[in-house]
Amino acid sequence: xxxxxxxxxxxxxxxxxxxxxxxxxxxxxxxxxxxxxxxxxxxxxxxxxxxxxxxxxxxxxxxxxxxxxxxxxxxxxxxxxxxxxxxxxxxxxxxxxxxxxxxxxxxxxxxxxxxxxxxxxxxxxxxxxxxxx
Amino acid sequence: xxxxxxxxxxxxxxxxxxxxxxxxxxxxxxxxxxxxxxxxxxxxxxxxxxxxxxxxxxxxxxxxxxxxxxxxxxxxxxxxxxxxxxxxxxxxxxxxxxxxxxxxxxxxxxxxxxxxxxxxxxxxxxxxxxxxx
DNA sequence: AACTTCCTACGACATCGGTAGTAGAAGGGC
DNA sequence: GCCCTTCTACTACCGATGTCGTAGGAAGTT
Numbered sequence: 001x002x003x004x005x006x007x008x009x010x011x012x013x014x015x016x017x018x019x020x021x022x023x024x025x026x027x028x029x030x031x032x033x034x035x036x037x038x039x040x041x042x043x044x045x046x047x048x049x050x051x052x053x054x055x056x057x058x059x060x061x062x063x064x065x066x067x068x069x070x071x072x073x074x075x076x077x078x079x080x081x082x083x084x085x086x087x088x089x090x091x092x093x094x095x096x097x098x099x100x101x102x103x104x105x106x107x108x109x110x111x112x113x114x115x116x117x118x119x120x121x122x123x124x125x126x127x128x129x130x131x132x133x
Numbered sequence: 134x135x136x137x138x139x140x141x142x143x144x145x146x147x148x149x150x151x152x153x154x155x156x157x158x159x160x161x162x163x164x165x166x167x168x169x170x171x172x173x174x175x176x177x178x179x180x181x182x183x184x185x186x187x188x189x190x191x192x193x194x195x196x197x198x199x200x201x202x203x204x205x206x207x208x209x210x211x212x213x214x215x216x217x218x219x220x221x222x223x224x225x226x227x228x229x230x231x232x233x234x235x236x237x238x239x240x241x242x243x244x245x246x247x248x249x250x251x252x253x254x255x256x257x258x259x260x261x262x263x264x265x266x
Numbered sequence: 267a268a269c270t271t272c273c274t275a276c277g278a279c280a281t282c283g284g285t286a287g288t289a290g291a292a293g294g295g296c
Numbered sequence: 297g298c299c300c301t302t303c304t305a306c307t308a309c310c311g312a313t314g315t316c317g318t319a320g321g322a323a324g325t326t
Contacts, residue, residue, distance in 0.1 A: 009313050013223050027273080045315050047274070052313085066323075067273060076224055080235045083220050088240075090146050091209055097246035100236065102213050103229075104253045113230040118254050120237045125247045142283045160303080178285050180304070185283085199293075200303060 005082055006056055006074070014039055015049045016072055016079070019059065024071035138215055139189055139207070147172055148182045149205055149212070152192065157204035 008016065018033035019025065025033070031046040050070050053059040061068040084096075092099045109117065141149065151166035152158065158166070164179040183203050186192040194201040221232050242250070 007312080010223070011314055017224065041314085042316055043273090044317070048315075049313095051275090077235055080220070080224055080232055081239050084217075084232075084236050084239075087213070087216050090143065091150065091213055096236070096240040097242055097250065099213055100233075100240075100250060101253055102210050103217060103233070104250070104257065106210065106214050107217075107229055109229065109257065114254060114257050116230050117233060117237075118251070120234055121247060121251050121254060124237065124242055125244065125251070140282085144284055174284085175286050176303090177287070181285075182283095184305090 005086065006058060008053075008056075008058070008079065011039075011041075012049055012053060013079070015046065015053065016058070016074075016076075019070065019072040020076045024062070024069045026067040026069055028067070030070070138219060139191060141186075141189075141191070141212065144172075144174075145182055145186060146212070148179065148186065149191070149207075149209075152203065152205040153209045157195070157202045159200040159202055161200070163203070 014034060014037070015030060018030045022029070022033055027043065027047045027050055030050065031041065031043055034041055034046065050059060050061070054061055054070070058072065058074045059070050060073050061070045063069075088094055088096050088099050104117070147167060147170070148163060151163045155162070155166055160176065160180045160183055163183065164174065164176050167174055167179065183192060183194070187194055187203070191205065191207045192203045193206050194203045196202075217229075217232075221227055221229050225232050
């Protein structure tokens with residue numbers, strides 16, 4: 001069977017972000033990160049999230065001193081990939097290229113991003129090795 | 134105020150797809166599309182979705198003969214963009230490039246798709262005009 | 267020991283999304 | 297007129313998510 005796609009809500013994702021951005025933390029620390037970002041959630045709310053996330057298997061906890069320290073067990077990348085994947089499947093029948101084309105045409109990119117993008121594309125194409133330089 | 138991002142669930146999106154792929158349809162037709170795709174939902178379920186989608190303002194209905202005909206009021210593109218944007222905002226603080234890198238590295242593209250993508254990029258970049266033509 | 271502070275466990279509650287049953291209107295057939 | 301089919305309107309229900317409050321333990325302060 002395929003690995004069940006782990007569903008993460010928006011607020012749960014914000015918690016994951018705190019862990020990705022600042023490493024393993026206690027409930028209180030995560031709460032502070034969220035507050036810094038303008039999410040004024042209650043301590044117990046954060047605790048609930050972390051608990052649920054642990055049940056989902058995406059974070060792990062470790063008792064240290066008085067409090068548990070939580071750390072992410074999945075990467076930001078894996079979440080990105082799975083989100084994109086499901087979007088592509090749902091809206092473009094799995095064909096990523098048309099979707100990417102949409103993005104390229106509609107997003108505003110800085111010149112810098114554009115060259116990065118080109119490099120990425122070039123790396124896919126053996127005929128255009130963007131090596132050297 | 135900013136336009137509130139319209140939230141569409143997975144099943145709602147499947148309904149939108151039916152409308153995008155096959156144009157304006159009645160409840161029954163949409164249901165048939167979904168069945169064709171393996172989603173065996175009840176007629177009333179589809180009706181509920183369409184009703185809710187209309188309340189959300191993303192579809193419009195039009196009484197024709199006996200039944201209402203529903204049509205999409207937002208494009209597949211706009212949904213794509215808004216989804217990706219929220220993903221980018223949530224996971225990469227709005228920086229699209231790193232996310233695109235993820236996307237590009239993990240999807241498979243045909244040579245043909247690759248050149249099309251390159252062309253799109255070249256069109257964005259004044260320094261690399263995708264030559265005359 | 268009493269007080270204060272912080273931590274976790276549990277329970278609660280609202281909203282939303284997915285799913286569907288029932289009821290009642292509307293039209294076609296005989 | 298009566299029946300069958302089809303449509304829409306309502307209502308309901310469950311699980312997931314977002315958000316907390318309360319209770320009770322552990323630990324540091326005096």
